[in-house]
Amino acid sequence: MTPLTCRRSMLGAAALGAFCAAASPAPAQRVGDRSRFLWVRNGAGEEVAGHYIRADGWIDWRLVQRMQHLFRDLRENTAGPMPVLLLDVLWLIQTGWRAERPLILLSGYRTPRTNASLEGAAFNSRHMEGQAADIALRDVPIGQVAEAATSFSRLYNFMGVGTYPGFVHVDIGPKRAWERGGMRRIAERPTPSP
């Protein structure tokens, strides 16, 4: 997905303008500044805020490592993979609100044991690959967060987006969408992985 030799983030910012025209403008950046800022708070109240992509377009792996720790399975205090592509997806979503508030991370990486203990979690959940995040934004209706995520899913033709009471599941798997209590398909994949 994002090997160590990958120097640049995978999603372009081309789509951001279209989305932000409907929401809020992205934070002002100097011409040529390719940095990407992300601000996340986990269930333990820990926060990481910083540029995981630097102004020159290179990944700041130390910041990615801090995010990896933040996204760990809190029950087992175990960190999993931290694909930069997932950070890109979260960055796209957060930037729609000008990164004025942290993304609330309700669930990031899960060990198989934690996943198995959660009611309603898919047996093959992408959380166990570090490829999914359950998120919310303070003072933003969940429907709006889901709408933003879904718009990027359509645009980039990948991502799972699940809408639940109180949070949105996003993952970097194939394109599909669902809501708790009933699938609202935007793709042909039969099995969601909440």
Ligand SMILES: [Zn+2]
């Ligand atoms: Zn999830």
